[in-house]
Each structure stands twice: as structure tokens, then as C-alpha cells.
Amino acid sequence: MSDIRLDGARTLVTGATRGLGADIARAFAAAGARLVLSGRSADDLEAQATSLREQFDVEIACCPADLAADDGPERLVADAVAAFDGLDVLVNNAGVSHPASVLDLDAPGFDATVAVNLRAPALLAAAVGRDMVQRGIRGSIVTVASAAALTPLAEHYAYSATKAGLVMATKVLALELGPHGIRANSVCPTVVLTDMGRRVWGDEAKAAPLMGRIPLQRFAEPHEVSDAIVWLASDAASMISGVDLPIDGGYTSA
Secondary structure: OOOOOOOOOOOEEOOOOOHHHHHHHHHHHOOOOEEEEEEOOHHHHHHHHHHHHHHHHHOOOEEEEEOOOOOOOHHHHHHHHHHHHHEEEEEOOOOOOOOOOOHHHHHHHHHHHHHHHHHHHHHHHHHHHHHHHHHOOOOEEEEOOOOOHOOOOOOEEHHHHHHHHHHHHHHHHEEEEEEOOOOEEEEOOOEOOOOHHHHHHOHOOOOOOHHOOOOOOOEEEHHHHHHHHHHOOHHOOOOOOOOEEEOOOOOOOO
């Protein structure tokens, strides 16, 4: 994706210290964006920021946040906006997954998933969108949903429900923020082979049933998701809004 540049674009990436979030941050740094990295651990954020500064020579601010806290999203937006006097891009990536059968579902587990996967990103997007409107910024919001938002996945009841909610929330953002020149899209990956993805799905016997439903017969590599997000945030996708983009090797269309 070296041909797509986001030089100077003020970009907030949540869940930026590990897994897909770390790769997204790397992709935006490589494209020249100014980054606000957010996650729970201040030490992990600083380590990630130091690495990206050394590699790509970009400006980076770190904003630790607990998105499950009642005021977590509001405080993060205030800190992120203050870092570079506004935001041009929000990448809503932070999320959790606690696989469990419907038969084993309990209220605390469901509520914890909703708090991080739906409530936090929805409130973040609304607050960032509001700030963009106030500042006259024609920005872009990209939310990481999941293929599990588009087709049912066993033992992912709460996860699928929250990710499906994000897909529709993104469409409402596109509808209401579009007249202000702000675009909103979501990406819906299948399993992504981050370190955690490899640990969870590295067992061939476990992976085979799901992989067998993917026409390309493989899972996604992190850069395949990150590159799509960079593209959606860029002017190359300037007429794309309200889209939920499957990055799933044909899984949801098969």
C-alpha cells in the first residue's frame, strides 16, 4: 500500500498495542499519518510509539484508556482531539471476544462484551463525528466489525450481536454525517492470523470446519485488513461511505 499516502492525517487507533490494532497502527505510520495510539497499558503504548517513530519518523501521541469505563470513550476523545488539535480519521478497532455457547451465556459476560464491542466504539464514533462537524473536518471513520456480524458463528452469541450492531451503527453514521463530508465504513474480517489468532485457530482440527466454508481456503493476514482500512481512510475511497466490507475470502457470500 506504499502508493497510498495519509501524510499528516491525524488518526486515532484504538486497541493499538497488539494484534490487528498494532498492525493497523503500523500501516498508518507507513502511510505518513500522525497517530494517536490508545490502549489500556501506558507502557505498551509507549513501546509501540517508540518503535513506530524509529521506523517511520512520524508524530505519535499516546492516550491510555479504559473503554469499558462509563466515561472512557468521552475522556479518550477529549485527549485524542487535544493531541493534534482535531482528528481526521478514527479507526475503531478495540474489541474483546469471550467465546461461549448460548447455553452458557451469563449477564456479566454479555454486558462486558457489549461495553467494549458496541457501547465504546459507538460513543467514540459519535463524539469524534461531532468534533469533526464542529471543526469543519471532512474526516473518515472506519470501524472493525467482523464476518460474524454478517453470518452466524457458533459460540459467538454476544460477539456476533455486538459486531452486527456496529455494522448498523456505522450505516447511521454515514447517513447523518455524510452531509458534513464525513465518511463512515466498517470492515468485516474473518479470522485474522495475528499472534492470538494463530494460537486460537492454529489447531488444524479446530480450524478445518470454518476454513472449509471460506472459498479461498485460508484465513486473513493482518496486513490484508490493515491495508483495506488505510484505503478506506484515504481519498482513494472518497465516494465510499456506509459500506460493510467483508475481508473474508468469500465466506459471507458462499
